[in-house]
Amino acid sequence: MKLKGKVFKYGADVNTDVIIPARYLNVSAPAELAKHCMEDIDTTFLKKVKPGDIIMATTNFGCGSSREHAPLAIKASGISCVIAHSFARIFFRNAINIGLPLLECAESVNNTKAGDALEIDLAKGTIKNITNGKTFTAEPYPDFMSGIISAGGLIAYTKKRLALAKA
Amino acid sequence: MNLAEKILAAHSGKKIVTPGEFINARVDMVLSNDITAPIAINEFRRLGVSKVFDKNKIVMVADHFVPNKDILSAEQAKQMREFCKEYGVKFYDVGEMGIEHVLLPEQGFVLPGDVVIGADSHTCTYGAVGAFATGMGSTDVAVAMATGDIWMKVPPTIKFVYRGELGKWVGGKDLILYTIGNIGVDGALYAAMEFTGEAIDQLSMDGRFTMANMAIEAGGKAGLFHVDNKTQLYIKSRAKKNYLVYETDSDAEYEKVIEYDVTTIEPQVSMPHSPANAKAVGKVGSVKIDQAVIGSCTNGRIEDLRLAAQIFRRHKVKPGIRCIIIPGTQQVYLDALAEGLIEIFVKAGAAVSTPTCGPCLGGHMGVLAEGERCISTTNRNFVGRMGSAKSEVYLANPAVAAASAVTGKITHPDEVMK
Ligand code: SF4
Numbered sequence: 001m002k003l004k005g006k007v008f009k010y011g012a013d014v015n016t017d018v019i020i021p022a023r024y025l026n027v028s029a030p031a032e033l034a035k036h037c038m039e040d041i042d043t044t045f046l047k048k049v050k051p052g053d054i055i056m057a058t059t060n061f062g063c064g065s066s067r068e069h070a071p072l073a074i075k076a077s078g079i080s081c082v083i084a085h086s087f088a089r090i091f092f093r094n095a096i097n098i099g100l101p102l103l104e105c106a107e108s109v110n111n112t113k114a115g116d117a118l119e120i121d122l123a124k125g126t127i128k129n130i131t132n133g134k135t136f137t138a139e140p141y142p143d144f145m146s147g148i149i150s151a152g153g154l155i156a157y158t159k160k161r162l163a164l165a166k167a
Numbered sequence: 168m169n170l171a172e173k174i175l176a177a178h179s180g181k182k183i184v185t186p187g188e189f190i191n192a193r194v195d196m197v198l199s200n201d202i203t204a205p206i207a208i209n210e211f212r213r214l215g216v217s218k219v220f221d222k223n224k225i226v227m228v229a230d231h232f233v234p235n236k237d238i239l240s241a242e243q244a245k246q247m248r249e250f251c252k253e254y255g256v257k258f259y260d261v262g263e264m265g266i267e268h269v270l271l272p273e274q275g276f277v278l279p280g281d282v283v284i285g286a287d288s289h290t291c292t293y294g295a296v297g298a299f300a301t302g303m304g305s306t307d308v309a310v311a312m313a314t315g316d317i318w319m320k321v322p323p324t325i326k327f328v329y330r331g332e333l334g335k336w337v338g339g340k341d342l343i344l345y346t347i348g349n350i351g352v353d354g355a356l357y358a359a360m361e362f363t364g365e366a367i368d369q370l371s372m373d374g375r376f377t378m379a380n381m382a383i384e385a386g387g388k389a390g391l392f393h394v395d396n397k398t399q400l401y402i403k404s405r406a407k408k409n410y411l412v413y414e415t416d417s418d419a420e421y422e423k424v425i426e427y428d429v430t431t432i433e434p435q436v437s438m439p440h441s442p443a444n445a446k447a448v449g450k451v452g453s454v455k456i457d458q459a460v461i462g463s464c465t466n467g468r469i470e471d472l473r474l475a476a477q478i479f480r481r482h483k484v485k486p487g488i489r490c491i492i493i494p495g496t497q498q499v500y501l502d503a504l505a506e507g508l509i510e511i512f513v514k515a516g517a518a519v520s521t522p523t524c525g526p527c528l529g530g531h532m533g534v535l536a537e538g539e540r541c542i543s544t545t546n547r548n549f550v551g552r553m554g555s556a557k558s559e560v561y562l563a564n565p566a567v568a569a570a571s572a573v574t575g576k577i578t579h580p581d582e583v584m585k
Contacts, residue, residue, distance in 0.1 A: 013352050013441065017549040021556075022528035025202045026232060026239035028209075040551040060353040060386060064549060065528075066288040068206055068304040089357050089388055090288055094304035144189040144318070155213050158310045162216065 001122045003080040003101070005052035008038075008045060009114040014057050015064035016091065020073040028069060030076035037073040051078040054118050056109045058084065062091025071095040081120055083108055083127065083138070096145055097154035103127065108136035169324045169419035170391050171359040174299040177413070178282045186323040186422070191316045194224065195298075196276055198285030200267055201229040201240065203305045204247045207286055210309035220315035222255040226276055228267040229260055231524045236531035265496025265522040268292040268380060268464035273496055275405030279394045279412045284311055289464050289546065291382045295375035296402060297394040297412065299359075302383060322388045323422035324359040329366035331430035336580045338474075339374030340466060340544065340564035342366065342427075343381040344435035348445030350425070356386035358422060361415070366429040367392065372401045373470035380465045381546050384442040436542075436577060437562035440550045448567055448579045458489040458541040459572035460553075461565050462520075463527045466544035467495030469502045471565040476508040478569035479515035482583055490517040490572040491533045493525060517572070529553045535560075542571045 018041040020033055027033065038045040055061075055074065061084040062070060071094045074082065082095070085106040095102050101122055108127045112118070116131035125138040141149065151157035168176060172184050179190040199207045204227050211219075219225055227247050232240035244260075251258035259270060268289050271277050279297035283290060286308040293300035303317070311317045329342060347354070360382045367375070375392050382390025392398070394412045402410070433447035461467075461475050472494060484490040492512050494500040500522065503509050512519050526533030527545040535541055535554030540561065543553065548560035563571070566580040573583050 015547075015549045017528075017547065017552050021551050022202075022231075022530060023534075023554075026237060026243060028205045028243075040556040060356060063352060063386060064288065064547065066286055066290075066302040066304055067202065068286075068306060069202075072206075086353070086356065088353075088386060090302050090304060093307065097304060097306040142189065148318075154306050154310055155210055158214060158314065162214070162314070 003052060003120040003122065005050065005054045005080055005118065007112055007114055007116045007118060008042070008049070008053060008055050009112070010041065010055065010057040012058045013060045013063055014041065016062060016067050016070040017064055019062065019070040020067065025067065025069055030072040033069050033073035034076035037077040049078050052080045053078060055079055055082045056084065056112055058109060059086045061087050063088035066090045068094045068098065071098055071100045075100045085109060096148055099153040103138035105136050105138035108138070111136070169415045169421060170361055170393065170413055171299055171322060171324050171389060173413040174280055174282060175319070175321055184321045186321050188321045190319055190321060192282050192319050193316050194284050194311050195281035196283040197225045197308055197311045198267060198271065198283070198287065198290060199227050199305065199308050200231055200287055201233060201243050201247060202231050203286030203308065205243045206305035207308040207312070208246060208250045210306045211312055214309065214313050216313045219254050219256060219312050225256045225312055226271065227251055227256060227258050228264055228270060230264055230266050230522070231528065232530050233264065233523055234261050234521065263497060265499065266464045266467055266524055269467050269495030269499065272296055272376065273405070273498055275407050278402060278406055278408070278410035279398065280410050284308065284317055288383045289380050291387065291390050292376055292380040292464060294379035294382065294389050294391040295372065296398055297392060299389055299391065301389050322357055322359045324361050325355055326361045326363060326421045326424045328424065328426040329364035329429050330426060331366060331428050333366055333369060333429055334432065336434050336566045337432055338564055339370055339377035341432060341435045342429065343378040344437050344442065344445040344562060345432050347381065347385045347442050348435070348437070350385055352384060352441055352443045353386040355382065358387055359389045359391060360385065360387045361391050363393065368395065371470055372397055373468040376468065377465055381442065384546055434564055434567050434579065436567065437548055439548050439559040439561065442546065442548060442562060448563070448577065451577045454561065454577040455540065455575060456488065456542050456571055456577065457539040458491065458533060458535065459568045460491050460526050460533055460541060460543040460545060461568050462493030462495065463524065463545040464495065465546040466565050467493055467499065469499050471544065472499065472503045472508050474565040475569040476511045478566060478573060478580060478583060479511050479517065482515065482573040484516035484572045485575040488572050488575050489533070491520065491526060492517045493520045494522055496522050526553055542568045542577055544568050
């Protein structure tokens, strides 16, 4: 699958409280959550974000609470992929489970500016910066996780597992 | 193998597990709350199973926005109530509930050697009783409620050794803030933290819960303690089933061993907007506050309230400062009543609330306005965590929070208790 979009760039330790503040967690519909995505860290995000756009950050993206509302809000806001130096553990598994693509690739983050246009080939793990012409390759997923991703998320994966167990 | 590896091996039917390995671990308890359960319930229904794997191994707690702060949160609690009724799952509702991570150990739901997962990042709190407990998302919880197991990557373990004797007013909160200040908010990313040493042996169960609670604030997957006499004493009267105590092997491997001499550690304060911005309270300088919050899954236990009461027995909250005190559970509330602590708090000018997460995540019961500052015994001081994105939260132990409520600025307890 190829993804294409412009980059929103953030620093280290972007936590789930700024991705989607707790004051909005009295709902869980992704479209409702998306209305407040990133508003405490970047008041321009919602005005500028377009379908396909990409978030880039440095270390420990998604730290803090376990709220799955964070990747849900990001996904529903139109973001197609998050690329970071590293991700916080719970955010990482939540994103995999709900089908928000994540890539770990410090080099691409360090060589990309906010607003640059990227083209990502998820199957190959390649990140092409169209603005400056550079190409990077992200860490591949371990086989186990690829299984969940190719099934379409943890629910679909588990459904298959349950069906196999029955058969 | 170390403690975490031993527990995970036993729960995945393996003789040995090694860090980095993917396993399917059997779970002994699956938890969710009024924020995370609604998504978990929806995902559970999508799985199309007719029952939960074991209704005695699932608990739902309404604690974040209850007693409900608005119509939408009331709908969320209603959804949980209905699900629990339909599937025979234990639901802790208003009047019985407490903050999940204070409640579950208190009620004997989490025991040594257990694997516990919860759709709440502070599920790691139960490491204090020697369980492998870790926070996950709602979808993970949905799957575990259906199948009784969940995928995991075996984490490497970092061992922390705390040497020496703790100073006055220094407890679990100070040790963990100091540790996070030292290693950073991703210092234990993906790793299990094992807490050991003489200072840990001295620490009460309540102090250990406080430390395990904040393992996630260093990025940790779990924060574990070994079972000793204090743990056994705590568990004995509460356990509703058998449990197994695991010990670290003498040749266990660790990713790292970090040692601290605690004799020089002072009460700590984490400055905005990161738990890692920890410094000794004496080095904070003059910081005026508008509000003090004493409670949460970090410091809402009876020992925490006793500590605050030591100060409020002699001093009143400074006029113009709001002090909000929240017992973690109904039992903590009752104990505080029996010991006369609630009367001390009310007479000192503090507001005492029924158990709830409330202000900890900016839900209700003490949300901050723009430009306001709060000293809080909670675990996170991220931007906007307690209200306005232009407010500030300072993290500290209950004695520091109480002393600060008395003077109106961040204060060492010694200063008011001379
Ligand atoms: S008290 Fe705070 S940190 Fe603990 S469970 Fe509630 S909201 Fe989360």
